[in-house]
Structures are given as structure tokens and as C-alpha cells.
Amino acid sequence: MTGRWFIxxxxxxxxxxxxxxxxDIAASLLGIYLAPLPWEVRELLEIGATLGLLFGIGLGGMLLGRLLRERNLAQERLRRASGAFMDLLEERFGEWALTPAERDVALFAIKGMSTSEIAMLRATSEGTVKAQTNAIYRKAGVTGRPQLLSLFIDDLMRDDVTDQIRPRAAAAVPAGPTAVAA
Known part of the structure; x- marks a missing residue:
């Protein structure tokens, strides 16, 4: 919060x-007469204003540098997440024993393309794409595209969610049964 007030x-x-x-410039251009300030005061004001502007340039440069570093970090994280997603796709496609054609169709389906778009991209008929998507759903154990996509989202979130839930769950569960004296 103090950083915000500083800025x-x-x-x-x-x-x-x-x-x-x-x-000062506008008054000169418009011919507005202002009572002159003593030269020492005017010089101090000009020096102070110049230092203020230079200080602002320095702060702007520092903030810009920080923003660029944060942007680069976010891009790197996105690149890693994208790579992790592609690794996960390949792993699942291998587990399901998808053919190369089914892999292509599954990838296009996950990207949200329609059956006709996939058929056009693969230069096949829509019937072929429908048969391939049905085979993909059967091998993956899902009934449609939303569930297929959900499998990958769940896999990506599983580690994060599990790590967040475990400490809370451990704190909520008692250590073991307690013996009650009879």
C-alpha cells in the first residue's frame, strides 16, 4: 500500500x-503579467520541477522494467503450462491407444472445432470424423466432447487441488480413535 502512495x-x-x-510558458505567450519572483526562488522552483520530472522518469523506467520482467515470467509460465498440456495430451492419447488419425481429431475437438471444420482440415468426410470421435469417446470412457475436455482440465488441476486440500483435510480428521474408559 505504501508503494502505491509513493507512486x-x-x-x-x-x-x-x-x-x-x-x-510559465502560457503566461509569456498570452502576455499575462505576473509579479516577478526573486531569481533565487525562481531558480529553486525550476530546479525542483526539473528534479521532480527526472525522478518521475527514473521511477517510470523502474516500473516499466518490473512490468516487463513480470510479463516475461507470465509468458514463460504460459509456455510451460502449454508444454505440460501437450505432454498430458500425448500421455492420455497413448493410454487410450489412439491411432494417429484419432489423435488429430481428438486434438481438433479439444480445441473446439466443429465436426465439419475437422473434416475440412483433414480432407475427410464428416461421417469419418464422427466415427473417429465416437471411437475416441469410447476409448476415453466419456460420452462427449465436454467430458473429454473435462478429463484434461481435471488432470491439470489435480496436483494443485490435492496439494491445497490435503493440509486442510489432515487438520480436520482426528489422529485416531480414542479409548474411552469403562
């Missing part, structure tokens, strides 16, 4: 600095 403070200093320079 707001720097932005306020920048806004005041820009206002100082712009108002």
Missing part, C-alpha cells in the same frame, strides 16, 4: 512540475 506522490510532483513549466 501517487511522484505523479503529483510530476504534475505540479509540468504545471509550473506550462503555466
Amino acid at each position: 501517487y506522490g511522484v505523479l503529483m510532483i510530476q504534475a505540479l512540475s509540468a504545471l509550473f513549466f506550462v503555466s
